[in-house]
Amino acid sequence: MRLKDLYRTDIYDERRGPSFSPLILFVVTLSYIVTVVSFGRYETFRLFPLASYPIFIGSFTRVSFRDLFRKMLPVLPFIIFIGILNPFFDTARTEYLGIVISKGWISFFSLILKFMLIVPASLIMVAATGFDGLCRTAASVGLPDVLVTQLFLLHRYIRLLVEETHNIVRARVFRGGKITVANAGNVCGPLLLRCISRSERIHSALECRGFDGQLYHSSALSKRVPAGELIFALCWIVFFTVVRMLDISRIIGDMIVGCVI
Amino acid sequence: MCNLKVFEIENICYSYPDGTKALKEISFSVNEGEILGIAGANGSGKSTLLMLMMGCLSPLGGNIVYEGDKLCKEKLRGMRRETGLLFQDPDDQLFLPTVWEDVAFGPRNLGLNEEEVSSRVKGALSDAGIEALADKAPWKLSGGEKTLAALAGLFAMRPKTLLLDEPTSGLDPKSRRELINVIAGTKITAVIATHDLDMVMDLCHRVIIMKNGTIVSDGEVPGVLTNRKFMESCGLEIPLSLTNRFS
Numbered sequence: 001m002r003l004k005d006l007y008r009t010d011i012y013d014e015r016r017g018p019s020f021s022p023l024i025l026f027v028v029t030l031s032y033i034v035t036v037v038s039f040g041r042y043e044t045f046r047l048f049p050l051a052s053y054p055i056f057i058g059s060f061t062r063v064s065f066r067d068l069f070r071k072m073l074p075v076l077p078f079i080i081f082i083g084i085l086n087p088f089f090d091t092a093r094t095e096y097l098g099i100v101i102s103k104g105w106i107s108f109f110s111l112i113l114k115f116m117l118i119v120p121a122s123l124i125m126v127a128a129t130g131f132d133g134l135c136r137t138a139a140s141v142g143l144p145d146v147l148v149t150q151l152f153l154l155h156r157y158i159r160l161l162v163e164e165t166h167n168i169v170r171a172r173v174f175r176g177g178k179i180t181v182a183n184a185g186n187v188c189g190p191l192l193l194r195c196i197s198r199s200e201r202i203h204s205a206l207e208c209r210g211f212d213g214q215l216y217h218s219s220a221l222s223k224r225v226p227a228g229e230l231i232f233a234l235c236w237i238v239f240f241t242v243v244r245m246l247d248i249s250r251i252i253g254d255m256i257v258g259c260v261i
Numbered sequence: 262m263c264n265l266k267v268f269e270i271e272n273i274c275y276s277y278p279d280g281t282k283a284l285k286e287i288s289f290s291v292n293e294g295e296i297l298g299i300a301g302a303n304g305s306g307k308s309t310l311l312m313l314m315m316g317c318l319s320p321l322g323g324n325i326v327y328e329g330d331k332l333c334k335e336k337l338r339g340m341r342r343e344t345g346l347l348f349q350d351p352d353d354q355l356f357l358p359t360v361w362e363d364v365a366f367g368p369r370n371l372g373l374n375e376e377e378v379s380s381r382v383k384g385a386l387s388d389a390g391i392e393a394l395a396d397k398a399p400w401k402l403s404g405g406e407k408t409l410a411a412l413a414g415l416f417a418m419r420p421k422t423l424l425l426d427e428p429t430s431g432l433d434p435k436s437r438r439e440l441i442n443v444i445a446g447t448k449i450t451a452v453i454a455t456h457d458l459d460m461v462m463d464l465c466h467r468v469i470i471m472k473n474g475t476i477v478s479d480g481e482v483p484g485v486l487t488n489r490k491f492m493e494s495c496g497l498e499i500p501l502s503l504t505n506r507f508s
Contacts, residue, residue, distance in 0.1 A: 130358050131358070132357065132358040132362065156356060159400075198353065201348065201350070201353040202353050202354075202356060204312070204315075204317040204348075204353075205346075205348055205353050205354040205356070206356060206366075207317070207341070208315055208317065208341055208345070208346045209341075209345075209366055209367040209370060209414065209415075209418065210338070210341060210342065210367055210370030210371060210418075211366075211370060212370065
């Protein structure tokens with residue numbers, strides 16, 4: 001991944017309309033993840049109907065699928081690395097759609113598919129609510145202030161670290177310098193000092209505006225959820241339950257086969 | 262302007278941890294309703310002085326008196342409720358995901374209810390002329406917009422005093438003029454550390470000139486800024502608006 005891509009954290013930072021209550025989106029996404037994970041490693045086809053959720057919610061919240069793909073791409077090799085040994089160890093054969101295939105390959109594809117479903121759903125949740133929205137949700141459901149504030153500050157300081165790294169790398173590269181293992185210390189040392197210095201200034205600025213360690217005050221946290229969003233959440237949770245209980249893919253397949261015959 | 266002293270700085274000294282002496286026995290006062298300019302070459306101690314006044318740094322000697330009380334840890338919170346500091350780099354100040362949230366940060370820390378917070382934010386954005394930027398991410402704004410957003414964050418706290426560190430640095434002429442108009446429109450006590458002597462001419466009632474951590478002049482704006490030799494000895498020039506008149 002290029003530094004430029006790492007720097008593009010903005011998909012998490014700006015909320016897009018139409019906005020969802022972060023709490024609702026969090027609950028639905030959590031239910032979705034639990035549903036996806038609950039499927040066995042050989043139940044690959046049963047996962048397909050669940051693809052409708054990230055597609056729907058991504059389109060509805062206008063999150064760029066291209067950006068999502070760019071975010072997922074760097075992690076994909078690790079998932080492949082985890083799953084690629086399955087075909088070698090799980091060599092039992094089974095028939096799938098008339099093709100004889102080892103169960104290892106099925107579990108491998110199942111793993112990739114689960115990754116392709118869970119990661120975009122999570123990224124969409126963060127992108128649609130904003131990281132701030134998530135922290136607000138965490139605070140409103142009763143997570144300790146200290147933890148929520150730390151989470152938010154961590155997110156803010158990651159941006160700061162990326163910005164400072166970007167500046168240092170650019171300053172060196174523009175003057176013909178290269179960053180190698182040998183001179184990495186010369187880059188990391190100043191980077192650390194610059195980050196500390198800037199963090200101190202940011203902290204001073206926060207203190208000057210009355211910051212006392214609590215970022216989300218109870219007066220600013222709304223626990224009311226609009227009825228429409230509640231219905232939205234219920235519909236999706238019912239859908240996930242139906243997909244979990246019934247083999248939708250098989251039912252649709254049987255219906256098509258029945259019609260053809 | 263009245264003679265009630267908001268800040269009294271008494272023999273303040275400050276050295277940085279590396280031993281650099283930033284301020285050497287500085288004394289002056291800021292009257293209520295006054296706009297005080299602090300000018301000086303780079304490294305003369307202007308920003309350090311503002312940081313000390315706001316309690317971000319602790320003086321190594323001397324006292325800072327705010328509204329008659331010596332500034333100590335217990336008084337700091339009260340002073341910060343009534344005083345706003347605009348940092349030199351607005352990126353240090355803009356912290357939250359949207360301009361609206363950032364402007365609301367101060368009022369929420371004051372413990373106000375959401376209706377009052379909302380009303381203050383709207384007022385502050387309107388005063389700073391940036392209502393249209395309310396939903397934007399602060400880091401996507403231009404330099405001038407960032408400064409105005411940071412200033413709106415201070416306005417929302419309804420401060421009695423503003424401490425502004427290089428507010429016009431890096432701004433184009435239009436943004437600079439907008440900012441000057443915004444500050445002029447506030448009618449509150451302000452201390453402005455700047456190199457922009459034309460802004461000092463436009464806004465300030467009094468000016469302090471600093472050199473190597475000491476005050477070398479404290480007086481009425483025209484009297485101080487028109488002395489070319491003195492200004493050049495302090496690493497400054499007379500304001501551009503006076504150049505033709507005095508050349």
